[in-house]
Structure formats: structure tokens, C-alpha cells
Amino acid sequence: xxxxxxxxxxxxxxxxxxxxxxxxxxLFANFxxxxxxxxxxxxxxxxxxxxxxxxxxxxxxxxxPTSTSTELGNRINRLLAKKxxxxxxxxSQKIDNWIDENGWDMIDFVSIGRGVEADMVxxxxxxxxxxxxxxxMFKGRTxxxxxxxxxxxxxxxxxxxxxxxxxxTTAGVPATSTSEREFRKLFLDAVAGRIARNFYAFDINxxxxxxxxxxxxx
Numbered sequence: 001x002x003x004x005x006x007x008x009x010x011x012x013x014x015x016x017x018x019x020x021x022x023x024x025x026x027l028f029a030n031f032x033x034x035x036x037x038x039x040x041x042x043x044x045x046x047x048x049x050x051x052x053x054x055x056x057x058x059x060x061x062x063x064x065p066t067s068t069s070t071e072l073g074n075r076i077n078r079l080l081a082k083k084x085x086x087x088x089x090x091x092s093q094k095i096d097n098w099i100d101e102n103g104w105d106m107i108d109f110v111s112i113g114r115g116v117e118a119d120m121v122x123x124x125x126x127x128x129x130x131x132x133x134x135x136x137m138f139k140g141r142t143x144x145x146x147x148x149x150x151x152x153x154x155x156x157x158x159x160x161x162x163x164x165x166x167x168x169t170t171a172g173v174p175a176t177s178t179s180e181r182e183f184r185k186l187f188l189d190a191v192a193g194r195i196a197r198n199f200y201a202f203d204i205n206x207x208x209x210x211x212x213x214x215x216x217x218x
Contacts (some may be wrong), residue, residue: 001126039201044158046120047199049141052079053090053118056108058126068188070096075192080122083193083200113151124195131184137172138180140187141165146195149215159196165194171207203208 056073070092077089098104098115113121125145133139142165148158167190173183 003158012145026130036202042198042200043160043198043200046148046157047084047087048123049086050119051088051117052080052089052120052122053095053113053116054092054124055095055109055112058127068129068184069101071125072124072188072192074125075188076122076196079192079196080199081147083196083202090118108153109147109149110154119151119154121151122199123147123149126191130179131187133172136175137180138175138178138189139172140167140183140185143190144195146198147159164192167191 052153054073054076056069056076058069060090069195073092077092081089088124094116095112098112102111102115104112109121109123123148127143127145129140129142131140133140144162144165146160147156149155150157167187
């Protein structure tokens, strides 16, 4: 049943994105409600009522210790704070200070979690982030690996390596319609949403309309 729904969603997503107006997205959202597609449950609800340190690492040249990686981490923090019940998030500056003082090797996430007195560490490894599709189009692509570590046991309790994240999911955005800086912000919003929703229930209607609604901001 779930596979059938996914195929249905993909079909109508293509139709919605090819439509000339946003009205078709609204019609599709209504259709999903009629057939009973609602909230998708959290893949891992275990961050509720926990103190969580979000740590983003990457081998991408677009990432640096105080640039895009920090921006992505902050976006994820904001979503978790809003969506996850009674979560406490370790301040990113506290995490950065601990890394600077301890010469962290970007591998041992348990040590950083215990160092900042977290209950859980949400570790995000971002690989090969890119923003361009040729010389004249923007299209964001990245692969992410998401792991949650429990500080009490020191063990991995959740892991996810989803398919490559693409934004937009269909055609790219002409470089003449926006700046690279503005497109990067939209792409990071999309990546943060795809990562954070592992930890709270989300409305599949919102996911279907994401490209159209977000790109309408350009």
C-alpha cells in the first residue's frame, strides 16, 4: 500500500511541477486528503525530551568550519526546536568551543556528545554538495548520512542514508532568475527539512508542494 501511495505521489508531483500555476498543487493536496494520505510518522522519535547536540561535517569544498556547515546545522536546530516535543538543543557555539579546545578529529561523535553534556548526538555527514547544473542553471545536489548516538550507551541508535537529495526535484533554476547566494539558502532549507523530518511526523502534502512553493520565493 505504501509503495502504491509513493508511486501516486511521484506521478502527481510531476504533474504539479509542470503546471503553469500553483492552483494544481492545491488541488493535489486536496486529493491526498481525500484518499487519506496524511502524516508520515517519525523514522526515529527518540529525540523527544532529550538534550541533543547537532554536529554537521562535510568533505565538500562549499563547507567550512564556520560557513555552510554552520548554516545547515542552525537550520536543522530551528526545525527540531519547533517540531520535536520538549527537545533541548546544545548551543552551536558551545559545540564549536569544545571542538576548538579539544582538537576533535571529526570521527568520534560520542566524545563530543559527552564533552558538551548531551543525551544524544545527531551527526550529519554531508558529501559532495553542489549547486550548479551546467553553466546556466542552478540545481542543488548532495548525499547525506545521518546517525544518532546515545551517550548513555555510547552506541548508534539510528542511521539513515537516503537517496541523493536534489532541489528542485525536477528542472533546475535559470541562473538569470536568482543569485547563487539566494539559491544556496533555498537549497540548505530543503536539505535541512529532509534531514530533520526523520525525527518528527510530517505532512506529505507539504513535501509534495515543496519545490513549487519554495521556488515561488525567487
